[in-house]
Amino acid sequence: MAKDQKVIIVGAGLVGSLWAILMARRGYQVSVYERRGDMRSAGFIGGRSINLAMSDRGWKALEKAGVSEKIKAVAIPMYGRMMHSEQGQLTFQPYGKEGQAIYSVSRGGLNLELLRIGSQFDNLRYYFNHPCKSVDFRQKTIKFEDKIAQKKVEASADLIFGADGAFSAVRSSLQRLPRFNYAQNYLDYGYKELHIPPGPEGQHLIEKKALHIWPRGRFMLIALPNPDGSFTCTLFLPYEGHEAFEKLQTDQDIEAFFVKHFPDALALMPTLLENFHQNPTGNLVTIRCNPWHFEDQVLLIGDASHAIVPFYGQGMNSGFEDCTILDEMMDDYQEDWSKIVPDFSQQRVKDANAIADLALRNFVEMRDLVADPKFLLRKKIASHLQDLHPGKFLPVYSMVTFSHLPYNKALSASQAQDQLFEHILALDGIENNWKNNPEVERIFLQWLKEQ
Numbered sequence: 001m002a003k004d005q006k007v008i009i010v011g012a013g014l015v016g017s018l019w020a021i022l023m024a025r026r027g028y029q030v031s032v033y034e035r036r037g038d039m040r041s042a043g044f045i046g047g048r049s050i051n052l053a054m055s056d057r058g059w060k061a062l063e064k065a066g067v068s069e070k071i072k073a074v075a076i077p078m079y080g081r082m083m084h085s086e087q088g089q090l091t092f093q094p095y096g097k098e099g100q101a102i103y104s105v106s107r108g109g110l111n112l113e114l115l116r117i118g119s120q121f122d123n124l125r126y127y128f129n130h131p132c133k134s135v136d137f138r139q140k141t142i143k144f145e146d147k148i149a150q151k152k153v154e155a156s157a158d159l160i161f162g163a164d165g166a167f168s169a170v171r172s173s174l175q176r177l178p179r180f181n182y183a184q185n186y187l188d189y190g191y192k193e194l195h196i197p198p199g200p201e202g203q204h205l206i207e208k209k210a211l212h213i214w215p216r217g218r219f220m221l222i223a224l225p226n227p228d229g230s231f232t233c234t235l236f237l238p239y240e241g242h243e244a245f246e247k248l249q250t251d252q253d254i255e256a257f258f259v260k261h262f263p264d265a266l267a268l269m270p271t272l273l274e275n276f277h278q279n280p281t282g283n284l285v286t287i288r289c290n291p292w293h294f295e296d297q298v299l300l301i302g303d304a305s306h307a308i309v310p311f312y313g314q315g316m317n318s319g320f321e322d323c324t325i326l327d328e329m330m331d332d333y334q335e336d337w338s339k340i341v342p343d344f345s346q347q348r349v350k351d352a353n354a355i356a357d358l359a360l361r362n363f364v365e366m367r368d369l370v371a372d373p374k375f376l377l378r379k380k381i382a383s384h385l386q387d388l389h390p391g392k393f394l395p396v397y398s399m400v401t402f403s404h405l406p407y408n409k410a411l412s413a414s415q416a417q418d419q420l421f422e423h424i425l426a427l428d429g430i431e432n433n434w435k436n437n438p439e440v441e442r443i444f445l446q447w448l449k450e451q
């Protein structure tokens with residue numbers, strides 16, 4: 001494709017603004033249309049999590065765009081989970097090997113930085129306050145509304161990317177085409193963001209370099225650190241039932257619930273009631289669709305094609321990985337989009353479905369299993385096997401978070417590793433005799449042979 005050819009990206013969220021930089025670097029004429037106002041002047045209006053966990057897949061894409069150093073300088077490493085029991089006991093569980101961490105990153109800060117870098121390209125133009133209304137695939141045109149001028153506008157391009165999030169307008173137009181598969185599933189849970197302010201000296205009041213979890217079986221509270229000494233907490237709770245959002249209506253209901261389940265967190269939350277009433281209750285949705293493209297001209301990326309629940313911290317990371325893979329395909333296929341678009345759509349769907357499944361499973365792990373001694377034992381044995389057999393055994397969490405292995409490989413490995421640990425954990429007295437246990441070694445080597 002000659003570099004004077006036009007590209008439209010719908011959505012200047014995390015994935016759209018990163019993808020715009022990578023396309024502009026290659027010399028394409030890039031126009032980005034965003035529904036919201038310009039965050040560079042109006043500030044970031046989020047509506048969703050204030051901070052996010054960034055892991056290796058996300059960092060790789062940011063490196064490609066030349067922004068990783070700047071973002072890492074203000075990101076906070078979280079080396080493991082800090083579990084808070086109902087009695088206030090703390091247990092730390094490392095995420096990976098020494099030095100491996102996921103990073104707490106500001107959603108608004110990251111989005112703004114990507115926009116600032118994008119605006120340095122002469123061949124990249126942003127159109128804010130321009131919601132996409134529909135795509136006409138035959139005419140290769142997109143209809144937008146210019147909210148400032150209050151008029152309809154139409155634009156055309158050789159390539160169109162739908163990066164307009166979970167409720168994508170580009171995808172809505174694709175849905176009207178024959179043989180487009182689409183599924184949307186909501187969890188019966190909602191989430192609410194809460195706040196732990198910094199201490200009097202601006203310090204973090206609980207361990208800074210950890211992701212905090214208060215696992216309570218059917219529900220949980222988590223907290224991620226911010227650079228100003230505060231924590232952003234998120235309560236994940238069923239909408240209906242005995243302990244549920246519907247039961248937390250009055251100040252007394254909310255306080256009694258926190259006194260019962262999260263007393264140590266409550267002591268750090270002077271604005272709990274205010275936050276609880278003011279902040280909306282968010283939904284948790286998984287969206288799967290297929291194909292992600294129309295001919296060689298329209299392609300969905302990020303949440304527009306694969307929105308997942310946040311329990312593996314992989315939504316943004318997987319969207320950024322879309323950008324990495326597409327960028328690599330541009331080299332492999334000499335920028336022949338008639339090959340890249342259908343190939344990407346075809347090979348990536350299975351990975352997106354795999355991380356959607358893994359994210360749903362991780363919800364059970366986070367809210368329930370992390371407090372289970374058997375689960376903690378499994379983690380310890382897994383880490384031990386990884387040390388004993390480097391390169392031969394990688395725990396699934398590390399595959400997803402600290403590697404670039406396709407997600408569908410991690411999903412298959414998770415099923416295989418479940419079988420391995422079923423055998424190991426069934427050994428008599430395993431709790432007290434798992435290190436250098438010849439029976440563990442025998443089961444492991446047998447399992448390895450079968451893989």
Ligand SMILES: Cc1cc2nc3c(=O)[nH]c(=O)nc-3n(C[C@H](O)[C@H](O)[C@H](O)COP(=O)(O)OP(=O)(O)OC[C@H]3O[C@@H](n4cnc5c(N)ncnc54)[C@H](O)[C@@H]3O)c2cc1C
Pocket residue numbers: 010011012013014015016033034035036048049051052053054130131132133163164165166167168169170191234282301302303304308310312313314315316317318319
């Ligand atoms: C509570 C919560 C916590 C999360 N935590 C993590 C985490 O720790 N780690 C992680 O990796 N992921 C996390 N995620 C997922 C992550 O937020 C998403 O995967 C990520 O934001 C997807 O980026 P995106 O650019 O594809 O979509 P979005 O961020 O939704 O951006 C889409 C953009 O398109 C714009 N837009 C929408 N409609 C139109 C239209 N019609 N026309 C023009 N523009 C439009 C929107 O205004 C927006 O700017 C979390 C999600 C939630 C809900």
